[in-house]
Amino acid sequence: MSAQPIPERVTAAADGEVVVFLIGMRINSWRAVRHWLPALRAMPRMLKELARDKDSGLLGHQLLAGGPRDRTVIQYWESREKLLAYAADANKEHRPAWAAFNRRARGSEGKVGIWHETYVVPAGSYESIYSGMPAQGLGKAFGVEPVARRGERAAQRFASAGGEARA
Template sequence: MVSRTTADAKGDVVVLLIGMRINRFWAVHLWLPVLLAMVRMLRELGKDPGRGLRAKVLLTASPRTYYVVQYWESKEKLYAYATAPDAFHHKAWAALNRKERGGKLRGEVGIWHETYVVPEGSYEAIYGDMPPVGLAAAHGQVPLERRGRSAKDRFAYRSRKEPAAEQAG
């Protein structure tokens, strides 16, 4: 393992933060299905890399708050998964909406998500004696010197896109 590395991301980076908060622990029958649905969606995405999920990090913010940091290939692939009728997300979201409209959730569980499309030049990463995690797990890891030793240098890095004629050559 190289001791100091950075993520090998090129172009825009798509990050989805998604989670849940257990508002009432005793309502296990209402919040446990939400938690298990996230596990099932992550398993489904893991089995089909073509859907666009590149990496994920599962986190616990407190005994009642759980979330996942997800790194996606593109916002288009994220939207495609979220709206695909054949994906489990579609079924889970419909069931959750039915429970909310029917008043069955009554605040026992909260859900949230935030999506960010981060343009190249607006992110940087450094890892010391770490296996690939986060952005490096999503895009690969390179020695720090390839992108610059300082954060300023890494922010200034731009991937070089080869012209189509050179790629075909």
């Protein structure tokens, strides 16, 4: 069941620093199922584990399909420290999945690719608006509030979040 659109204009109710983690994979050879299927299955297990642990630091995520070969997950984290702690914890899903991927990758000759990028976005360096949409991105991770509380224009929303007014 899909989420219902929010008819009015809203903005993310985020305050302070935001950590955005992008992670993705690309299937380079459909025939190499033993290389890409375990990687494809690992992410949902990690996301379920993180969702069950309210102290994990994961605030929300969004799945993107960039075509039949590409999958991307945008994640919003409470802090860089919590993201790194999860990645390093040998008792959580990530470490064993990463070790298994590396073992398979040694002989895979690039049959599956993975990537990630992490951004620590200071307070006042982001703004958002959603109109006629279900909660997305930051709004889904932090909740939403009426645009008027932070400003009708992007420059006002930046300024209300502690940043300099920008067009």
